[in-house]
Amino acid sequence: MTDMKLALLGRRGAGKSAVLVRFLTRRFIGEYASDANSLYHKRLSIDGRQLNLEVYDPCSQSSEARCILEEPVDWADGLVVVYDISDRTSFIDAQSILRQIREARTDNCKGESGVPVCLLGNKQDLCHARQVREDEGRRLAQESRCHFQEVSAAEGYHDIAGLFTRLIRRVMEHLKHRADRRRYSGSKSVAKLINNVFGKRRKSV
Numbered sequence: 001m002t003d004m005k006l007a008l009l010g011r012r013g014a015g016k017s018a019v020l021v022r023f024l025t026r027r028f029i030g031e032y033a034s035d036a037n038s039l040y041h042k043r044l045s046i047d048g049r050q051l052n053l054e055v056y057d058p059c060s061q062s063s064e065a066r067c068i069l070e071e072p073v074d075w076a077d078g079l080v081v082v083y084d085i086s087d088r089t090s091f092i093d094a095q096s097i098l099r100q101i102r103e104a105r106t107d108n109c110k111g112e113s114g115v116p117v118c119l120l121g122n123k124q125d126l127c128h129a130r131q132v133r134e135d136e137g138r139r140l141a142q143e144s145r146c147h148f149q150e151v152s153a154a155e156g157y158h159d160i161a162g163l164f165t166r167l168i169r170r171v172m173e174h175l176k177h178r179a180d181r182r183r184y185s186g187s188k189s190v191a192k193l194i195n196n197v198f199g200k201r202r203k204s205v
């Protein structure tokens with residue numbers, strides 16, 4: 001059983017809870033309490049592997065709320081940044097959040113190894129009121145080296161399920177890579193230790 005932690009970030013009202021609940025329950029629920037942090041648990045099987053998934057849906061962030069942002073960025077193995085295509089301010093917040101994630105990547109060792117991130121333009125059903133073009137989202141994702149997709153939590157399950165599945169696969173690869181690297185550097189230090197102890201002795205014989 002693999003333990004995996006994901007977190008959603010984005011401006012108030014972008015649809016983080018709607019996206020997450022759609023993925024976890026296949027349902028769209030119109031309104032959610034937005035004044036509390038929520039931690040969801042789910043057991044999943046992906047590519048024949050059992051997963052123990054925890055997803056953190058923190059209460060709303062704004063670009064200034066750096067202290068709130070740092071907590072999930074440090075905690076999570078994968079991140080979903082959500083904006084609302086009919087609300088440009090939510091896109092500007094997403095830009096700021098992605099910049100902060102990039103800075104955190106260079107600041108902490110978990111980030112250095114590149115925690116997978118996905119940028120999500122939600123409320124695609126409101127394209128008549130669109131304020132953010134799809135190519136702007138795509139370009140931001142390219143600059144931030146993350147995956148991008150537009151979805152509608154209100155209208156569809158499959159796009160959202162596909163997106164989370166791809167993110168989870170990338171996180172699994174990333175966790176494996178990180179574990180391999182730790183094992184390798186661990187075995188290197190054991191080899192070094194053995195060499196220090198026995199290698200030197202051998203020389204003196």
Ligand SMILES: Nc1nc2c(ncn2[C@@H]2O[C@H](COP(=O)(O)OP(=O)(O)OP(=O)(O)O)[C@@H](O)[C@H]2O)c(=O)[nH]1
Nearest residue numbers: 012013014015016017018030034060123152153154
């Ligand atoms: N039309 C439309 N409305 C949506 C969609 N997703 C969410 N909403 C609505 O947008 C509003 C905000 O959704 P939430 O999921 O609570 O947004 P949030 O980002 O979790 O907001 P906070 O909890 O305040 O941070 C609610 O009224 C939802 O019903 C969507 O895909 N299309």
